[in-house]
Amino acid sequence: MKLSVIMPVYNEEATVAEMLQRxxxxxxVREVVVVNxxxxxxSEKKIKQLLKSSxxxxxxxxxxxxxxxxxxxxxxxxxxxxxGDYTMIQDADLEYDPDDIPELLxxxxxxxxEVVYGSRFLGPHSNLLFWHRVGNSFxxxxxxxxxNTTLSDMETCYKVLxxxxxxxxxxxxxxxxxxxEITCKVLKRGYKIFEVPITYxxxxxxEGKKITWRDGLDALRVIIGLRIxx
Numbered sequence: 675m676k677l678s679v680i681m682p683v684y685n686e687e688a689t690v691a692e693m694l695q696r697x698x699x700x701x702x703v704r705e706v707v708v709v710n711x712x713x714x715x716x717s718e719k720k721i722k723q724l725l726k727s728s729x730x731x732x733x734x735x736x737x738x739x740x741x742x743x744x745x746x747x748x749x750x751x752x753x754x755x756x757x758g759d760y761t762m763i764q765d766a767d768l769e770y771d772p773d774d775i776p777e778l779l780x781x782x783x784x785x786x787x788e789v790v791y792g793s794r795f796l797g798p799h800s801n802l803l804f805w806h807r808v809g810n811s812f813x814x815x816x817x818x819x820x821x822n823t824t825l826s827d828m829e830t831c832y833k834v835l836x837x838x839x840x841x842x843x844x845x846x847x848x849x850x851x852x853x854x855e856i857t858c859k860v861l862k863r864g865y866k867i868f869e870v871p872i873t874y875x876x877x878x879x880x881e882g883k884k885i886t887w888r889d890g891l892d893a894l895r896v897i898i899g900l901r902i903x904x
Contacts, residue, residue, distance in 0.1 A: 675783060676704045677775075678758030678837065682748035683708060686766040687716035691724050697764055697772045698731030702779055706735045706764075707752045712742025717766075746845060746852030753841055762834040770831055774872040778834050781868050788839070789865050791825070792832030792872035809890045813854065813897065820901045821861040825869065828857040829893070832872055835860070851892035858900040 679697060683690055697706055710718055721737055740751055749763060760782065764770065774792055781787045810829055817828045833856060843859045845852055860867065 675702075675760060675779065676758040677702050677779065677834075678756035678761045679703055679706045679764050680749055680752030680756065680761060681706055681708045681764045681766055682711055682745045682752070683713060683717050683721070683766040684711045684742065684745075684748075685713045685715045685717060687713075687720050689768050690717050690766045691720045693764070693766050693768060693772075694721070694724055694735060695729065695731070698734045700772050700775050702776055703734065703772070704758055705756065707755045708735060708737045709748040709752050710737070710739040711744070711748040712740060744847075744849035744852075746847040746849055746855075749852060750845055753837075753845075756837055758837055760834055761837045761840050763831055765831050769875055771873050771875075774832070774870075778832060778870050778872070781870070782834065787866065787868040788836055789860055790834040790868045790870060791827065791830050792834075793825075793827040793869040794830055794872060794874035795826045796869060796871035813890065813893050816894070816897055817854065817857060817861075820897065821858060823861055823867070825857070825867060827869065829853045830872075833857075839863075839865075847892070847896060849892060851896045854893045854896045855900065858897055862900065 681694070681697070694706065694708070697703055708721060710721065718739065725732060725735060725737060736755060738751060738755060740748065753761065762778070764772065770792070778790050778792050781790055814825060814828050818824055843856060845855055847855045
C-alpha cells in the first residue's frame with residue numbers, strides 16, 4: 675500500500691522542518707505533498723532549506739505554493755498531486771505525532787476497513803482549551819445524532835482514506851470546516867469509520883493555534899447542510 679501525506683502549511687516556521695523530518699522517517703510514508711498556503715513568515719525558507727539538504731527521506735517531499743485560501747483549499751490542491759493508493763493529512767505543527775501512522779494503517783493492511791481516523795480522545799493527550807473541547811464535543815455529538823454513528827473525534831486531522839474516495843468527495847470547504855465535510859460525506863456514502871487511539875499535544879493561541887469559534891459556526895453549517903441536502 676502506497677501512502678501519500680498532504681501537509682498544508684500556513685506560518686509554521688518554528689515547526690515545519692522538524693515535522694517534515696519526522697514524517698519522512700516513517701517507512702510507510704511514500705510521499706509528502708507540502709502545500710504552502712501563502713505563509714508570510716519563514717516557513718518557505720525552512721522548507722526549501724530542508725529540500726536542499728541531504729537528509730534521509732527528503733526525496734519523498736514534493737513542494738507546492740499558493741496564495742492563502744485556507745486549509746481546505748490547500749488540501750484540494752494536494753489531492754491533485756498525490757499518487758498514493760491512500761492519502762492522509764498531516765498538520766505542520768507538532769500536535770499530531772507521525773509515529774502513530776503505522777498503527778493507523780494496520781486495520782487497512784488487514785483488509786478490515788477502508789477509512790481510518792486517529793482519535794485524540796481515545797489515546798493519551800494533553801489538556802485542551804476548555805471552550806475548544808466543549809465545541810468539539812457538541813459538534814461531534816451532532817454528527818453522531820444526524821448521521822447515526824458513534825465517532826469520538828470527527829474533527830481529527832488524522833484521516834486515512836483511499837485516494838480515489840478522497841477525490842470523489844469533491845471537498846468544497848476552504849477552511850477548517852473541511853474536517854466535518856469529509857466526515858459527513860464519508861458517512862453519507864455508507865462507509866464505516868474505524869478509530870485508532872493516537873497521542874495528541876494541543877497548542878494554545880500563544881503557541882500559534884489558529885482555529886476559533888467562527889470555525890465552529892462554519893462546521894455547524896456544514897454538518898446540518900449536508901444532512902438536509904442530498
